[in-house]
Amino acid sequence: MQSFEASLAKATKKDSNGLAGAVAAVVDKTGKFLYQHVQGTNGVSAGAAPLQFDQTYFLASATKLIASIAALQCVERGLIKLDDPLDKHIPEFTSQKIITPTEDGGFELHDATKPVTLRHLLTHSSGAAYTQFIPSLMAWRESQGQSPFEMSRDVAKKYPEPRLFEAGEGWMYGSSTDWAGLLVSRLTSQSLGDYVEANIASPLNITSFTWQPERKPAVADKLMRISVRQPDGSLVDMTEPLVPVFETENGGAGMHANVEDYTRVLVDLISDTPVLLKPETIELLFTPQFADGGPEQTAMIPIGAMTWGAHTGRRTEGITPNYALGGYIVTHDVEREDYLIRKGTLRWSGMLNLHWGANKERGVGYMFATQILPWNDDVSQDLAAEFETAVWRTFG
Numbered sequence: 001m002q003s004f005e006a007s008l009a010k011a012t013k014k015d016s017n018g019l020a021g022a023v024a025a026v027v028d029k030t031g032k033f034l035y036q037h038v039q040g041t042n043g044v045s046a047g048a049a050p051l052q053f054d055q056t057y058f059l060a061s062a063t064k065l066i067a068s069i070a071a072l073q074c075v076e077r078g079l080i081k082l083d084d085p086l087d088k089h090i091p092e093f094t095s096q097k098i099i100t101p102t103e104d105g106g107f108e109l110h111d112a113t114k115p116v117t118l119r120h121l122l123t124h125s126s127g128a129a130y131t132q133f134i135p136s137l138m139a140w141r142e143s144q145g146q147s148p149f150e151m152s153r154d155v156a157k158k159y160p161e162p163r164l165f166e167a168g169e170g171w172m173y174g175s176s177t178d179w180a181g182l183l184v185s186r187l188t189s190q191s192l193g194d195y196v197e198a199n200i201a202s203p204l205n206i207t208s209f210t211w212q213p214e215r216k217p218a219v220a221d222k223l224m225r226i227s228v229r230q231p232d233g234s235l236v237d238m239t240e241p242l243v244p245v246f247e248t249e250n251g252g253a254g255m256h257a258n259v260e261d262y263t264r265v266l267v268d269l270i271s272d273t274p275v276l277l278k279p280e281t282i283e284l285l286f287t288p289q290f291a292d293g294g295p296e297q298t299a300m301i302p303i304g305a306m307t308w309g310a311h312t313g314r315r316t317e318g319i320t321p322n323y324a325l326g327g328y329i330v331t332h333d334v335e336r337e338d339y340l341i342r343k344g345t346l347r348w349s350g351m352l353n354l355h356w357g358a359n360k361e362r363g364v365g366y367m368f369a370t371q372i373l374p375w376n377d378d379v380s381q382d383l384a385a386e387f388e389t390a391v392w393r394t395f396g
Helices: 002-011 060-076 118-122 135-143 176-188 192-204 259-270 279-285 295-303 308-312 378-395
Strands: 021-028 033-040 098-101 107-110 227-229 235-237 345-350 354-359 364-369
Touching (some): 021 259, 060 118, 060 192, 060 259, 060 354, 098 135, 107 135, 176 192, 308 345, 354 378
Antiparallel strands (some): 021 033, 227 235
């Protein structure tokens, strides 16, 4: 790991255009830390305090794994099946029309004919997308007099836009897991936050999980400051909140946690004696869901640089992408001179350039955490890829 540490140390020097700070950790299936490293400061302002291992992070899309586990717990408890139509549970989503772009920059709408299931939500094959990625959805929002960045934390109000394709006929990263979180809330008659606290956090003795850090002062006191990359490569502290106070908890983003607590979840997923899910469900969590050459996988390939490409060292040539029920799944060893990752690794990330991974067969989990905008920041992504490579060269 020495090469990675040297790169991280260089990137976090105050006189460089690098990171404010980062935490990196590797765990085995027993919960033992194989590696822990903290570098840099909490933000980039003058006098910023040294970063701590128990710093609190805004997880952004790293929240999605937690919501996926919650949804699979509902399957285990008989509240829903993976392939049940969801019309009676989240009709606001299943009734959305399908949008087709037109040559003049506009769009056409038509009724969907195929049912949406939980499997579609957990694999991002439901047709849902994030508006800012899709010109036709931007045009639709404009036609409705809506901002493309609706800030409501109510899922049904935040994501009212049409779907891009019929369920199971494509792949696009978007709000699917937010709808899965709303499904969990409705199936269990409680907020997603309360459900996660009782059924994921408490069983693993996790104390930092929250969508509302102000409700947990010890967590709020350790929030890492967000830094923003400037055109000249420098970083400045963000002075405004990234998101407003959450009215409801979203499954796709918004949770806060520290690295140690998040890795407790990763440990449980690779453990010989898991607590959160049955072994057969965890096996499914790690199983590729798309057939080779199928419409979902085919749709993933051309958008790799925008989304899943960040999970293969940002180079997608020679990669066969796939998705499992908990994240992107690596279906074959990727061995390059500058990047290494092992088959069977389940992984995803968060907008502020956090990365997590877990490999059940090899009994290794890991996390790289920082708080840098924008997503896909060159320095952050290069360091995350270097860290991941060092993990597999050292422990896998």
